Amino acid sequence: QAEKIRIALAETPSDELAAFFVALDRAKANGLDYEWTAFSDEELAIQSVLSGQMDIGFGTPYAAMQRSRAPLRIIFQLSKLKFFPVTTSKYSSLKDMDGEPILLHSRGGGTDSIANVIEERIGIKFGDRSYVSGSSNRVAALLGGRADATIIDLSNKNKLMRSEAGAEFNVLEMFDVEASDEALFGNLDWIKNNEKDVAIFVNALVSTWQDMHKDPSIIRRETSPDGPIGQLPAEILAELDGFYSDAVAGGLYDPNGGGRKAANADMEWYSAAGQLDGTPDTLNIEDFWYLAPLDAAMKQ
């Protein structure tokens, strides 16, 4: 097919997207023609797919799926909601956080839903929630003494805890989350019209994700030096291996692309977090996921 597929990223290419770009390179070798645009946040990527200006987007558009008239479907889980409550040494467990202020990413966003679920499961109620987007910015706020508790992602947690200042902070014990943080989605009509491309793409993702689990350093090795990741400053590239071995060890990526397991976890998680109306058992997975390409890829 002459037409390029258009991919809407939800952030600018950086270490976390290295694996995705490796997969894209593999897909390209198999004849997938693509272009990508980075949006500043997930909502924009979702909007762009809603408007039909992009074909495949990054994010977890459950609310949009339920509320808008567009048939959006997820085809692949890119990463899980692996976030960690980090505090100053004032607190040592989530129980201590009852009534205490916390710094989160954005209202209605992933960390907000984590906080909601924490409240529900642990039986506490956080105090004031304030919002600063970007885990690294929240780390900075923590370091700058502007906050005592926040929820940050895996790589920032590791960076913080390994730094000299790490001793002053606690990572609070938390339950495991299987729900998606980032997933690939598209308009169902488009997916069906472009079965072949989607198949190549999902195959490439699955193979990359599985290879990565065997050896995280393939990401660094397979990163094309002329691609958007290869062009990053040396400081960032140097940390790539560390990031992916941490990520694999921490279970950030599902080598099987999520599939039904992820879908079920999402139903549960996002309805608990308030982004989906209804209870998990009334929700129909087929309204949110389109599993055919992933199933086909897993068979190979």
Added chain:
Amino acid sequence: MIKRANLLKIVSAVVLCSAWEIAGRIPVSYAFPTFLDSMRSFFEMIGNGMMLEAYKETLQPLVIGVLISAFLGIGLGLWIGLNNFFDWLFSPIFIVMQAAPLAALIPLLVLAYGIGLTSKVMVVCIMAMPVIVLNTSGAVRNTPESFKEMGKSFLASRASILLRIIIPAASPVIFAGLRLGVSAGFIGAILAELKITPTGVGDIITYSRSIADYPSMYAAIFSIILLAVLFLNLIEKLETVLFKGNQRGYVSD
């Protein structure tokens, strides 16, 4: 009998809103609500007090920031316009400030000033001040020579030349700068709410966007634009009251 100017305003507003409604009905995009839906959310949010609540938050940094920028900005602008040394020393700073991609700087501001009122006021000031300063100083430099000469010959002190000649002569451009400054201040306030911590109207925008409640999102955008326009009309009134004789009508008349 409605004045023609007002009639035109109404007619063009009706045209624009219908265009919106039609675009929403096509729809241009699933993320683009109709005018009527947006208005419904708008009045709902007014009805349930959400709007009021939000504006209480949004207006605080905005008003403080705009007031600081207006007074400090006009003062600095006059100073820069009158004194070559300060022009040389400070103009570049304001040009730099104007060019500063604030959105990128916000994380740093948060680091320096936290996520409270201070950093939001800072954002508003950084946005609003440069235009006010640069417009004022430019206008001051362009004051017609013969007015200043006249003032001098009638022994106007430096202060009265400033107050009675330079400022009135420069007032149209100063007010244009003020208008721009206020609008930039609005941009700053929203940017701060979008990028620092979502509170007030910025929160309605981001939150309703994240739950794909697009009518509410557009209603919030609509309300902030409405407010900005009201603000500006206020400034315009102020200008007409203060400098009546500067209204010299249209060349075509």
Added chain:
Amino acid sequence: MAMSQINHKTTEKNSTDIGSAVSVQNISKNYGDVEALRDMSLEFPRGQLTSLLGPSGCGKTTLLKIIAGLLEPTSGHVEVNGINVSGPGPDRAFVFQDFALLPWATVLKNVAFGLQMRGVAASEREAIAERYIKSVGLAGFENSYPHELSGGMRQRVGLARALSVDADVLLMDEPFSAVDEQTRRKFQEDLLSLVRDENKTFIFVTHSIEEAVYVSDQIAILLPRPSRVSEIIRPSSFRNKGVDNIRRDSEYLDIVDNIWSSLRTYVE
């Protein structure tokens, strides 16, 4: 010169007797390459009216602005009442050739401007301004803006403004050029009574030889670029002969002719 028809009035007011209100000493002024004035010296006797008469572009406005302290001379200096001029002062008021009205202010505010700058209270200065507005024949236009007035009316606003501050020395740059003959005559009479009664010193630029002869105690004839004083004429006062007869007065006509012939030489 045959110009010594000095009558009882002008004898009392001889410049050497009563001293100069304004004394211009060796003034030169260059605008870049253009040499507007070169080494000009001139005395303006106190309580008298001196006219500057000369071709356009010869530097009359320049000289007036230097006396007013609005322009720095390139060299030389000006004394007003024996004191060196370094800037504008309350002893001098200026009527501008291009009127210099503030477009955003009403006629009343424009006329009151000078008084306001001298710190006169609002009610008082408006009362004074209204009086002068009436005296220049603009009653009823107090609240008009300059752009609603005709050329001559604007000029009269500038005139009223200068008169209202009651300065010792009045510097008038073609103050009557845009007003009609009738109003001009009236103003000339007003001017003469000011000279007579109030001991003010007037420096007056005009292009009308007749006007200069009629109102002046002394006429300085300037020749152009770089400007220099070519001659000083002290006409007898025709004032007491009555305006209506003077035009047919042969003495008057002689002086006019005389000036005319001394000026016309430069016209090619």
Added chain:
Amino acid sequence: MAMSQINHKTTEKNSTDIGSAVSVQNISKNYGDVEALRDMSLEFPRGQLTSLLGPSGCGKTTLLKIIAGLLEPTSGHVEVNGINVSGPGPDRAFVFQDFALLPWATVLKNVAFGLQMRGVAASEREAIAERYIKSVGLAGFENSYPHELSGGMRQRVGLARALSVDADVLLMDEPFSAVDEQTRRKFQEDLLSLVRDENKTFIFVTHSIEEAVYVSDQIAILLPRPSRVSEIIRPSSFRNKGVDNIRRDSEYLDIVDNIWSSLRTYVE
């Protein structure tokens, strides 16, 4: 009126004989509340010079601008060469009371502006402009900017611009008010030779009764607000008597006195 000293020259040019170049019919003009002109009718004979004489603010500029097509009259209409005026046209050129020079353009460009608007090629219009600049005595100032000129010099730039387009009807709003007496005399002579040789029609606003009497074929005396024509005077031509003698000419002095007395009535 005793004003019938019509000599051989003016007989040929009687307005009824040769028709009017400009005919103003029942013109009224209100500026908001101010009634500037009321029901004014006036004929301007072709090839003659008509002066408008009247107190300042009586509506002379307004009338001229209406004839030029720059202002819409509130009622009434104007015909130029028998055709109704609905806007400015190439048959008329205007000399503005406030000069209206382009501050960003040199003297040369300013003078050439009218020609440029008529589509004359650059080199040709500059040649013409230079000629007129010389004829108003500004040679050497071609590349100066208006703000570097004195008042009178600016006025002459405006004059040169209007003359350069060679229009049929010249509307001149106090064109000599800021130029010196000597230059003014020269211009008056130039004007007269234009009237004599080129069959142009001039409408001329002035405040100088003497000037009006000297240059005009017909003088319209206007009285103020709302303006109306109080009387039309056709002075005999003093032109052939020579400028130098005319000032002592008793006929001339009679006419001046006559106009003066008819005008002065309105001054309080």
Added chain:
Amino acid sequence: MYIFGYRLPGMSSLVVWGFLWEMIGRADVTFFVPPLSEVFTTLYSIIGTVAFKNALAETAYAFSLGVFFAVTIGVIIGILMGKNRLLDELLLPWVNVFLSAPLTALVPVLMVLFGFGMKSIIITTSLFAVWIIILNSRAGVKQINRSLVEMANSFGASPIDAFFKIYFWAALPEILGGVRIGIIRAVKGVIIGQLLISIVGFGALFELYSANFLMGHFWAVLLVLFGLAFSISEFLAYLERKVAYYAAKR
């Protein structure tokens, strides 16, 4: 600014500020202000990279197109508004709306209407610049000396002639002032567009560097932007000085 009769260039005071910056950086007050010298070293090291060149090209493209549209449309509309009451009454409220509208809030709407790519960024850039240019041109025209217009009319100037020979020149000092401020705003617009719409060009670099706390890199790119804004602004200031001879004498 003159020192010993020599005119200091407009931006020379930045040397003073730069020195101050170096001092603060050296004093190690805060980690996000590294010494200026370090920033320059970083700048030198990234300036040749493909990523930087791409960013520069993308930004310059969006910026120059955006500014081009803003100036052309802004000047024409502004002048027309200043001279024509009907047009002014029709457009002024909307100009004010868009001028005062927090454009950042409008960006999502723009994206929906004009897409998510370069087009929206260019439009955002134009939108940041155009209103001030319109308003300034309008203000310039409104203060025009009526006699000049009448003069042009009396010499039969066509509307086009009047536009280019009178209104444009009479309003030029204001127009240039407006264009200067507009262009500086456009720099901001292009970055905001690149940050809020799709992350490309310098916006992407900023996002990347600030997210990873590469302060040296961050300031280095910022310096490039300032340099850009400054040279354009100085160029316009130079033009403004060229018309200054009549700006105060109109």
